[in-house]
């Protein structure tokens with residue numbers, strides 16, 4: 001751990017966003033003795049888990065003047081990981097047997113995740129710190145502090161100075177759209193998964209879905225229930241062509257799209273040609289911070305947010321400006337918690353950061369390592385297999401414990417199941433041993449007041 005300072009200071013901190021990241025950041029900041037003001041443009045906590053049937057007016061979300069709808073959640077969405085590994089460390093995401101309206105499944109629906117985040121906010125009295133329906137429109141450094149301009153739903157603007165800003169604004173609201181040769185003159189419809197809610201509009205259509213990870217796998221199967229045919233374009237080898245099992249026997253897996261033609265056809269690299277009505281882009285998102293003005297110091301280039309030390313602190317502005325939740329990994333909520341602990345401890349002076357030069361050096365070294373491994377720049381924040389190493393390193397910095405064995409392994413085995421059995425992974429699993437370990441752990445720490453065996457049999 002870095003050397004601690006003698007004087008512990010309390011800061012006034014602006015937190016942007018009241019999703020999972022902002023909620024736990026607010027809790028950790030307060031635990032460390034800081035005063036946090038949380039801004040969120042929505043009416044309630046939960047961020048992307050607040051489902052709305054509304055989608056954006058531009059289905060590809062390319063129009064910069066569109067009204068932004070924050071949530072990317074579709075009606076049928078269930079979590080893509082077991083609930084035990086999703087929860088915060090001291091507030092497990094376990095079934096609430098005392099409330100029949102709740103979803104007890106191991107992979108529950110999006111409503112259960114929202115309910116969990118609401119429980120968390122209630123338990124730790126976070127809502128009292130949140131200014132709802134208040135959008136942060138500008139953040140800029142000023143004389144060693146931070147100027148935050150916000151606007152509420154009544155049009156009232158506020159101009160305030162904070163000691164620090166913690167950005168928890170999420171990164172699933174600015175879609176990344178696939179570049180398809182010829183698509184400009186292709187006559188069909190296109191939509192990004194960000195604006196997908198229900199399969200109904202695709203009834204009897206021939207649909208091409210681009211992408212086959214979590215959202216792509218789910219959405220293609222959701223649509224196949226009502227569509228005539230669904231063809232999934234994947235990054236697998238150019239000759240890929242496979243009929244997939246499904247209720248209606250109308251689902252195919254292909255290689256990538258080669259070209260979209262004026263006559264309405266889509267040609268895949270495997271040579272197959274389909275006449276399609278709609279293309280659904282399940283192609284991910286871009287980092288986007290429209291409110292941030294650092295006078296050119298920070299930028300997002302090819303989806304790399306830079307410069308950042310450990311994906312959190314821009315060296316020249318550290319610790320006054322920090323980002324929670326940038327890395328893409330399985331252990332999302334857990335990562336928010338560990339990062340927030342570190343940021344809070346650094347802000348109070350309990351833990352110190354290296355010099356600006358050393359932080360830049362570390363960052364450059366990490367870029368060189370990616371390059372040497374042939375990992376494209378756009379994957380800078382994709383941590384994948386190194387997620388535990390990253391989380392444990394931060395935990396060591398701020399005196400937190402390491403990722404539990406069961407939590408790490410539930411992600412590893414959970415993602416393997418997701419890829420191997422995309423239709424059944426949420427209801428058929430082979431890791432009862434890990435689930436048992438998790439519940440024993442919660443029980444030993446008195447985080448749950450029931451015997452774990454009760455739940456090991458349910459949820460299927």
Ligand SMILES: Cc1cc2nc3c(=O)[nH]c(=O)nc-3n(C[C@H](O)[C@H](O)[C@H](O)COP(=O)(O)OP(=O)(O)OC[C@H]3O[C@@H](n4cnc5c(N)ncnc54)[C@H](O)[C@@H]3O)c2cc1C
Pocket residue numbers: 016017018019020021022039040041042046047048049070072073074078079080081086134135136137168169170171172215291324325330331332333
């Ligand atoms: C479709 C989908 C499914 C997913 N499924 C899972 C899963 O099963 N398990 C899992 O662990 N993770 C999942 N994730 C990952 C997800 O990132 C995390 O679960 C997590 O909820 C993200 O939390 P966040 O707080 O970073 O962002 P968000 O939840 O997006 O919250 C950001 C908040 O910031 C607010 N905001 C943004 N800009 C401003 C501004 N300028 N002013 C004021 N407020 C602002 C927004 O209104 C929002 O409330 C999924 C992601 C997607 C897109």
